[in-house]
Amino acid sequence: MATAPKSATGAAKAPAKRKTTPRKKGGDDKAPFSTPDLLRDYRQMLLIRRFEEKAGQLYGMGLIGGFCHLYIGQEAVVVGLHASAAEVDTLVTSYRDHGHMLACGMDPGGVMAELTGRVGGYSKGKGGSMHMFSRKVNFYGGHGIVGAQVPIGTGLGFGHKYKQDGGVCFVYFGDGAVNQGQVYESFNMASLWKLPVVYVIENNLYGMGTSVARASASVELYRRGDAYGIPGVQVNGMDVIEVRKAGEKAVAHCRAGKGPIILEMKTYRYRGHSMSDPAKYRTKDEVSKMRKESDPIDNLRAFLLENKLADEDALKEIDRDVKSIITKAAEFAQQSPEPEPSELFTDVLVDA
Amino acid sequence: MPTQVLMPALSPTMTDGKLAKWLKKEGDAVASGDILAEIETDKATMEMEAVDEGTLGKILVPEGSEGVAVNTPIAVILGEGEEASAINEAPAAPAKAEAPAPKADVPAPKAPAPTGIPAAPATPKAAAEPDYTGETRPMTVREALRDAMVEEMRRDETVFLMGEEVAQYQGAYKISQGLLEEFGEKRVIDTPITEHGFAGLGVGAAFSGLRPIVEFMTFNFAMQAMDQIINSAAKTLYMSGGQMGCPIVFRGPNGAAARVAAQHSQCFGSWFAHIPGLKVLVPYSGADAKGLLKAAIRDPNPVIFLENEILYGRTFEVPIDPDFVLPIGRAKIERSGKDVTLVTFSLMVETALKAAEALAEEGIDAEVINLRSLRPLDTETIVASVKKTNRIVSIEEGWPTAGIGSEIAALMMEHAFDYLDAPVVRVAGADVPMPYAANLEKLALPQVETIIEAAKAVCYK
Numbered sequence: 001m002a003t004a005p006k007s008a009t010g011a012a013k014a015p016a017k018r019k020t021t022p023r024k025k026g027g028d029d030k031a032p033f034s035t036p037d038l039l040r041d042y043r044q045m046l047l048i049r050r051f052e053e054k055a056g057q058l059y060g061m062g063l064i065g066g067f068c069h070l071y072i073g074q075e076a077v078v079v080g081l082h083a084s085a086a087e088v089d090t091l092v093t094s095y096r097d098h099g100h101m102l103a104c105g106m107d108p109g110g111v112m113a114e115l116t117g118r119v120g121g122y123s124k125g126k127g128g129s130m131h132m133f134s135r136k137v138n139f140y141g142g143h144g145i146v147g148a149q150v151p152i153g154t155g156l157g158f159g160h161k162y163k164q165d166g167g168v169c170f171v172y173f174g175d176g177a178v179n180q181g182q183v184y185e186s187f188n189m190a191s192l193w194k195l196p197v198v199y200v201i202e203n204n205l206y207g208m209g210t211s212v213a214r215a216s217a218s219v220e221l222y223r224r225g226d227a228y229g230i231p232g233v234q235v236n237g238m239d240v241i242e243v244r245k246a247g248e249k250a251v252a253h254c255r256a257g258k259g260p261i262i263l264e265m266k267t268y269r270y271r272g273h274s275m276s277d278p279a280k281y282r283t284k285d286e287v288s289k290m291r292k293e294s295d296p297i298d299n300l301r302a303f304l305l306e307n308k309l310a311d312e313d314a315l316k317e318i319d320r321d322v323k324s325i326i327t328k329a330a331e332f333a334q335q336s337p338e339p340e341p342s343e344l345f346t347d348v349l350v351d352a
Numbered sequence: 353m354p355t356q357v358l359m360p361a362l363s364p365t366m367t368d369g370k371l372a373k374w375l376k377k378e379g380d381a382v383a384s385g386d387i388l389a390e391i392e393t394d395k396a397t398m399e400m401e402a403v404d405e406g407t408l409g410k411i412l413v414p415e416g417s418e419g420v421a422v423n424t425p426i427a428v429i430l431g432e433g434e435e436a437s438a439i440n441e442a443p444a445a446p447a448k449a450e451a452p453a454p455k456a457d458v459p460a461p462k463a464p465a466p467t468g469i470p471a472a473p474a475t476p477k478a479a480a481e482p483d484y485t486g487e488t489r490p491m492t493v494r495e496a497l498r499d500a501m502v503e504e505m506r507r508d509e510t511v512f513l514m515g516e517e518v519a520q521y522q523g524a525y526k527i528s529q530g531l532l533e534e535f536g537e538k539r540v541i542d543t544p545i546t547e548h549g550f551a552g553l554g555v556g557a558a559f560s561g562l563r564p565i566v567e568f569m570t571f572n573f574a575m576q577a578m579d580q581i582i583n584s585a586a587k588t589l590y591m592s593g594g595q596m597g598c599p600i601v602f603r604g605p606n607g608a609a610a611r612v613a614a615q616h617s618q619c620f621g622s623w624f625a626h627i628p629g630l631k632v633l634v635p636y637s638g639a640d641a642k643g644l645l646k647a648a649i650r651d652p653n654p655v656i657f658l659e660n661e662i663l664y665g666r667t668f669e670v671p672i673d674p675d676f677v678l679p680i681g682r683a684k685i686e687r688s689g690k691d692v693t694l695v696t697f698s699l700m701v702e703t704a705l706k707a708a709e710a711l712a713e714e715g716i717d718a719e720v721i722n723l724r725s726l727r728p729l730d731t732e733t734i735v736a737s738v739k740k741t742n743r744i745v746s747i748e749e750g751w752p753t754a755g756i757g758s759e760i761a762a763l764m765m766e767h768a769f770d771y772l773d774a775p776v777v778r779v780a781g782a783d784v785p786m787p788y789a790a791n792l793e794k795l796a797l798p799q800v801e802t803i804i805e806a807a808k809a810v811c812y813k
Contacts, residue, residue, distance in 0.1 A: 127591040152556035188546065
């Protein structure tokens with residue numbers, strides 16, 4: 001394995017695409033993706049945004065406990081990248097995971113019910129916000145320990161190569177996790193063994209309350225694979241079209257058996273690190289400037305309208321539709337009962 | 353219909369707070385994400401964002417109000433086309449955000465029974481151990497471990513071995529001799545010296561449906577990988593509501609070797625046995641090594657397989673039938689006796705057997721139990737033995753505090769108190785880091801004499 005790229009994943013069968021519409025041939029570069037694709041992105045990003053706002057509200061009502069990390073502001077990253085994912089591909093991320101689950105196609109009601117600790121949640125209420133999984137859509141968590149998902153995702157990439165299923169693993173982690181030692185242990189093995197892994201660094205500028213500059217000796221995070229020969233690309237993570245383009249290239253690199261690649265997504269979270277973070281480490285102006293000028297949803301909406309790819313009514317229809325999905329999800333999350341007391345002792349071990 | 357805005361809980365512990373400032377006034381348009389107000393919690397001043405769109409129809413709680421309880425309606429938002437006169441129709445705050453939470457009269461989970469004795473079965477229901485009547489051959493524990501891996505790798509394509517020096521070097525302790533030749537570099541993988549990384553990689557591979565055997569050159573180095581073993585491998589099944597099992601074996605030598613001092617000589621049996629979600633096996637003989645390692649590889653759960661360097665070279669009769677697999681969770685009575693029970697595991701089984709022989713010469717008939725598994729622990733076999741002997745000594749290399757002996761002593765209180773004719777005695781390693789000097793090292797580890805002394809003490813002889 002260590003020396004033989006012979007059976008690299010590139011040689012395996014081409015994986016089935018998920019649901020992306022073929023792009024227009026010779027289309028202009030501003031809109032390299034088809035309108036249905038972009039409308040899908042709009043809808044997905046809005047779904048995540050509204051879901052997170054609702055989660056914040058339910059947290060405020062005391063329905064969600066403990067830690068709750070919202071993805072508001074970062075939606076373009078996972079939505080744009082997941083557009084390149086095939087059915088066989090796998091995804092793993094940290095505790096800021098609600099957006100990733102929705103992008104994978106997990107049911108908003110099931111995710112919200114896990115947040116409220118109900119039996120209808122993806123983990124039957126035993127995992128909570130930070131620990132959710134779905135084998136059905138190849139979502140492997142939802143990990144609460146900063147950086148731990150990086151070796152795990154590298155192992156998922158190892159699994160793709162071992163099974164020669166043509167799959168790629170998307171491993172998401174933040175600018176805080178990027179200084180964990182196990183990240184570099186993973187980079188080393190992934191490059192050594194040419195594993196099909198897209199390492200996505202979601203650089204939202206703050207690891208909890210510490211800015212990248214105060215935590216990282218080098219802030220060019222896309223270069224963190226240099227020592228291991230892993231190529232890295234910095235991407236405007238607030239622009240879903242840019243993210244899509246970068247994702248396609250990265251996935252092609254992995255599927256061709258060339259080993260891992262790093263994408264540094266420059267992004268921004270509007271809310272605090274978790275619900276109980278007042279975010280005093282940055283100015284209000286900084287946040288409102290990002291919201292006003294770089295919002296991925298507003299900007300895509302404007303792009304669609306300016307280029308007459310959609311009209312107000314069509315977008316409003318999506319807005320309404322998303323709102324009703326979220327309302328239903330929130331209702332389900334409140335109506336689903338708490339787990340039976342007998343659930344306390346189940347799922348500790350698989351019956352051998 | 354108008355929507356009420358409720359006083360939010362902005363930290364896990366907040367029950368009320370101060371409505372410090374309204375940033376919108378009555379009549380203002382409000383969009384999702386707009387900051388409505390500033391709330392002072394027990395910890396900090398937080399901004400409260402709007403979730404619903406519309407017009408701020410009415411402020412119900414003026415700014416400056418202190419001690420506003422969480423979930424108190426503080427304002428009303430009017431939807432498109434709604435008049436202020438509709439405010440009275442605003443639905444009552446979703447009365448108490450509490451879920452249909454279990455009422456007080458709902459019976460508490462069975463587990464913590466009133467006495468504090470766990471109702472979860474203390475004795476695991478392990479399958480009975482089948483009598484092996486097939487052919488055996490004398491071989492070393494080292495060879496038995498290798499054969500176990502070879503047989504399972506032939507049987508199941510998803511099984512692979514990874515670790516430091518397992519492939520080309522043939523294993524730092526020569527356990528994986530010949531494996532690279534037979535299975536190739538896809539399935540026998542030399543890793544960099546990077547325990548945390550490859551343990552985590554193994555966990556990911558196991559999630560993806562493979563069955564990794566991760567070798568730690570010694571378990572001392574598994575400390576680097578502890579987070580992945582405990583937080584990822586052991587807990588994910590539970591945290592995923594039963595979806596995400598982790599069929600992985602972490603194996604390697606554990607316990608004191610000889611003259612390698614503190615950082616390379618320690619028993620981690622009690623550490624791992626503490627963790628729900630793991631199985632922890634501690635083989636003694638060649639048959640244990642082979643039958644339990646095969647069981648571990650076939651098991652759908654994460655298994656910690658603690659070998660012993662000194663035992664690697666010992667020779668035993670070992671079943672050669674590839675279908676020979678031992679059940680996990682069954683202790684073995686290595687020597688039958690009626691006067692005192694000596695319960696132990698791994699290399700200390702050998703020491704205890706020597707002690708039992710010496711005790712026999714003095715007229716004390718000791719029963720020696722080889723635990724083989726620390727989690728699950730075969731309480732049933734220990735209790736049955738104590739019912740017969742009425743006396744028990746636990747023996748381990750590890751430290752006494754919160755050790756396996758402590759667990760056994762507690763179990764005897766819970767399950768065999770009425771049968772004990774003497775207090776449980778623990779024989780354990782000295783409560784110090786392992787010294788290097790030969791004489792001190794010997795003093796730090798249980799010896800035949802220590803066990804004899806303890807056995808006599810519980811027999812009042």
